[in-house]
Amino acid sequence: MPKVTKRLDIKVEELEAILRRVQSVLNEEEYIKLKYAIATLGFVVQELEAKHVSIQRLKKALFGASSEKLNKVISKEETKGSQKQSKKKRKGHGRNGAAEYRGAKKVKVELETLKSGDNCPECESGTLYQQNKPGVLVRLVGQAPVSATVYELEKLRCNLCGEIFTATAPEKAGTEKYTETVSSIIALQKYGCGLPFNRIHKLQADLGIPLPTSTQWDIIEQSSKLVSPAYEELIRQAAQGKVLHNDDTSMRILGLCGARLNKLIEQGGHSGERTGVFTSGIVSTSDNQTIALFFTGNKHAGENIETVLAQRASQLPLPIQMCDALSRNIPKTFDTILANCITHGRRNFVDVLENFPAECEFVLKILAEVYKNEALAKKKQLSPQKRLEFHQTQSKPLMDKLKDWFTEQFEHKKVEPNSGLGQAIIYMLNHWDKLTLFLRKAGAPLDNNICERALKKAILHRKNAMFYLTQKGARIGDTFMSLIYTAELAGVSAFDYLNEIQRNAQHLENTPGQWMPWNYQQTLANAARQEAA
Numbered sequence: 381m382p383k384v385t386k387r388l389d390i391k392v393e394e395l396e397a398i399l400r401r402v403q404s405v406l407n408e409e410e411y412i413k414l415k416y417a418i419a420t421l422g423f424v425v426q427e428l429e430a431k432h433v434s435i436q437r438l439k440k441a442l443f444g445a446s447s448e449k450l451n452k453v454i455s456k457e458e459t460k461g462s463q464k465q466s467k468k469k470r471k472g473h474g475r476n477g478a479a480e481y482r483g484a485k486k487v488k489v490e491l492e493t494l495k496s497g498d499n500c501p502e503c504e505s506g507t508l509y510q511q512n513k514p515g516v517l518v519r520l521v522g523q524a525p526v527s528a529t530v531y532e533l534e535k536l537r538c539n540l541c542g543e544i545f546t547a548t549a550p551e552k553a554g555t556e557k558y559t560e561t562v563s564s565i566i567a568l569q570k571y572g573c574g575l576p577f578n579r580i581h582k583l584q585a586d587l588g589i590p591l592p593t594s595t596q597w598d599i600i601e602q603s604s605k606l607v608s609p610a611y612e613e614l615i616r617q618a619a620q621g622k623v624l625h626n627d628d629t630s631m632r633i634l635g636l637c638g639a640r641l642n643k644l645i646e647q648g649g650h651s652g653e654r655t656g657v658f659t660s661g662i663v664s665t666s667d668n669q670t671i672a673l674f675f676t677g678n679k680h681a682g683e684n685i686e687t688v689l690a691q692r693a694s695q696l697p698l699p700i701q702m703c704d705a706l707s708r709n710i711p712k713t714f715d716t717i718l719a720n721c722i723t724h725g726r727r728n729f730v731d732v733l734e735n736f737p738a739e740c741e742f743v744l745k746i747l748a749e750v751y752k753n754e755a756l757a758k759k760k761q762l763s764p765q766k767r768l769e770f771h772q773t774q775s776k777p778l779m780d781k782l783k784d785w786f787t788e789q790f791e792h793k794k795v796e797p798n799s800g801l802g803q804a805i806i807y808m809l810n811h812w813d814k815l816t817l818f819l820r821k822a823g824a825p826l827d828n829n830i831c832e833r834a835l836k837k838a839i840l841h842r843k844n845a846m847f848y849l850t851q852k853g854a855r856i857g858d859t860f861m862s863l864i865y866t867a868e869l870a871g872v873s874a875f876d877y878l879n880e881i882q883r884n885a886q887h888l889e890n891t892p893g894q895w896m897p898w899n900y901q902q903t904l905a906n907a908a909r910q911e912a913a
Contacts, residue, residue, distance in 0.1 A: 393793060448730050450748045454741055478516040482873070488514075524587035525565050525580070529553075560882035563603035564875050566596050571860040572874060574840035604856040606885040607878065611859040613892035614866060618671040619691040621664030622823055623700045624716070625831035626681040626709055629838055631659040632847035633676070633854050659838040659858075660684040663831045669898050672834045672865040676854040680708040689714040700821065702828050705811050717821060720814035721828035722747065725807055732800035739789075739801055746782050750775045754826055764822040776819050783812060837865050863897075870897040880904065 395418050403411050478484075500506040533547040569575040577593040584591040618624070636657055660681040662673040675684040681703065689711060692699070701716035703709035704724045710716075726747050733740040753774045757767045786805045789795040795802045808815065817824040838861065848854040860878075867874040877897050881888050888895045894903045 448727060450744055453730050453733055454744065478518055481518060484518070524584055524589045525569060526562050526584060526589055526591055528589045558599055560603065560879050561875075563599045563882065564878035566591075566600055567603070567860040567878060568864060568875055570596075570600070570845070571841065571857055572837070572864045574844035576845035579844075600856060600860075603878075603882055604859055606882045606888070607863060608859055609889050609892045610881050610895055611862055613896065614671050614862055615673060615688055616691045617669075617893070617896070618662065618664035618673055619688045620693060620696060621666045621671065621699060623665045623702060623825060624685060624688070625663040625665070625702045625825070625828050626660060626685045627703060627828055627831045627835060628658045628660050628681045628709070629835045629842070631657045631676050631838065631842055631854075633657050633849075633851060634847050635850040636678070659835070659842075661831050661835040661838065662688055663834050664688070665830070669896075670830075670866070670869045672862060672869060674834075674838060674858040674861045674865075676838075676848065676858050677851065682708050682710045682712065685709075686711040686713055689716075700817070700824050702825050702831070704828060705807070705814070717817070717824075718814050719817040719821075719824050720811045721826075722750075722815055723827040723829060725804070725811070725815055728804035728807055729801075732804060736799075736801040739795070742785070743782065746778050749778050751826070768818075768820075768822040771819055779816055779819065783809070834865060837861050867897040872897050872901070 399411075399415060399418065402414070406414065494501070494508060496508055496510045498508050500508055531549055531553050533549060535547070536545045537543070538545075566580065569580055570577065577596045580596060581591055581593050636655070655678070657676070657678060658680060659674055659676045660679065662675070662681070662685055664671045664673070673688065675687070679687075685701070689699075692714075698715055698717050700719055701710075702719045702721065704721050710718065726744065729740040729743045733744075753771060757770050762770060786809055789805060790797065790802075795805065797803075797806065818826050841857065841861070848857060863878065863881075864874040867877045874897075877900060880900055881895050884895065894900070
C-alpha cells in the first residue's frame with residue numbers, strides 16, 4: 381500500500397466515474413465490494429472530520445479556548461507582514477502611573493526650608509514659584525482585605541463601692557461590628573473575582589483577621605436585602621433597552637441535585653420537569669447606559685428574558701434581541717426583532733480550518749473585512765443610522781459575495797453537505813437574514829460578544845466556587861454579580877457603589893432610579909449641596 385504523505389481531496393462524482401469505468405473489467409461481486417469499500421471510506425473520512433471538530437471543542441472545554449483571531453488561526457507566513465505593520469508597543473509597558481492609584485491615601489510633603497516666593501538659594505537672584513505637578517512617589521503595602529481595629533477601653537474600679545468606670549468609645553468606632561465596607565469587599569471577592577468563602581476565610585486567617593465562612597454568608601445575606609431594590613430597578617430599566625443580548629451557561633445548585641432535588645419535588649417545591657441548571661446573562665444597551673443581569677436556576681435564557689420584557693413599556697417599539705440560533709434563547713410570549721451572532725457562525729469555519737484551509741480562509745478574511753468596517757464605525761462614533769448606511773455601502777457587497785460563494789459550493793457540488801465545511805455553510809444560509817440584520821436595521825449588532833463577556837463572571841464563579849448551595853444563594857449571587865458588573869460597565873468603582881447604596885438604603889428603597897451606577901454620584905452631590913444650603 382502506498383504511504384499517504386498529504387491530503388488528497390476527491391469529489392464523490394469523481395469516485396463514481398472511476399467506478400463506472402472499472403465496472404466492465406470486474407465481475408459483479410468484485411464491483412459491489414469495491415463500491416461498498418469506497419462508500420465506507422467516504423463515511424469514515426466524514427466521521428473523522430466530525431470527530432476532529434468534536435475533539436477540538438473538547439480541548440477548548442478542558443484547557444480553555446485559544447484565540448480565534450484571524451492572525452492566530454491562519455498560517456503565520458500569510459499574516460507575518462501585516463502583523464509587523466500593525467503591531468505597536470504600548471507606552472508604559474504595563475507600569476501604572478500615580479493617577480491609576482485612585483484608592484491610595486495621598487500625603488502632601490512640603491519643602492522643609494523653602495516656600496513659594498522665596499529667593500532661589502542656587503542663583504540667589506530668582507524667585508521660587510509653585511510647580512503645577514508635584515514630584516510623586518508610590519509606596520505599596522500589603523494588608524488583609526477586611527481589616528480590624530481593636531479598641532481597648534480603659535476601666536477603673538472603686539476599691540470601696542466596687543463601681544466600674546469604662547472609657548467611652550470614640551465616635552469613629554461606630555455602633556456596628558461589621559460596616560457596609562465588609563459586605564462590599566466580600567461580595568467583590570466572591571461574585572466579582574470568583575473566590576469561594578473558604579478561600580477568603582483562609583486568607584483572612586493567615587493575616588490575623590479571622591472571618592469564618594458562616595459569618596461571611598450572614599453578612600452577605602443581610603446586605604443583599606439592602607441592595608435588592610437596586611437590582612430590581614436594573615431589571616426594570618433593562619426592559620426599556622433598545623438592544624437585548626442573552627445567552628446561557630451551565631451552573632450547579634446543590635439544592636437542585638440528587639437526593640435534595642427528589643426531596644424538593646416531594647415537598648412540591650419543584651416540578652421535576654427540567655433538572656438542568658443554568659445562569660442566563662442578559663445585557664441591555666441603550667443610548668445612555670449598559671446593564672448586565674444574571675439569572676440562575678432551571679429557566680433558559682429565553683424564559684428569563686421574558687421576565688425582563690414583562691416590565692417593558694407598551695408604547696416602546698420592539699427591541700432588537702441578539703442571541704445565537706438556539707430556540708431556547710427566544711421568548712415565546714413577547715415579540716422581538718431577532719438577530720443572530722456572526723461569531724457563532726464564524727466559529728464553525730475556525731473549527732474545520734485544518735480540513736478545508738483554502739475555503740475557510742476565504743470566509744474568514746471576508747468576515748474580517750466586515751469587522752474592520754464595524755471597528756471603523758465605532759472609532760468615528762457614527763450614529764445608528766449613519767452606521768447602518770456605512771455598512772450598507774461597505775459591508776453589504778462583502779456579505780453578498782459571501783452568500784453567492786456559499787450557494788455556489790452546493791449548486792456546483794464543490795462541497796459535501798454532510799462535511800464539516802458543508803454544515804458550517806448550511807448554518808450560515810439557514811440563518812442568513814438574522815445574521816445580516818445589521819445591514820437592514822439601525823442599531824443591530826454583529827455579534828453577541830458583549831453577553832459572552834458578561835457570562836465570564838458566572839463562569840469564573842463556577843470554576844472557583846464550583847456551585848451555589850441553595851436557590852436563595854443563587855439569587856443573592858445574581859443580585860451582587862449584576863450590580864458589580866453593571867458598575868464596571870459604567871466605569872465606576874463597584875466597591876464605592878455597593879458602599880453608598882447600603883449607607884443610603886432607605887433612600888434607595890424610595891427612589892431606586894436615582895441610585896443606579898451611572899447616576900448615584902450625582903445624587904450624592906445633590907444631597908450634599910442641599911445639606912450645605
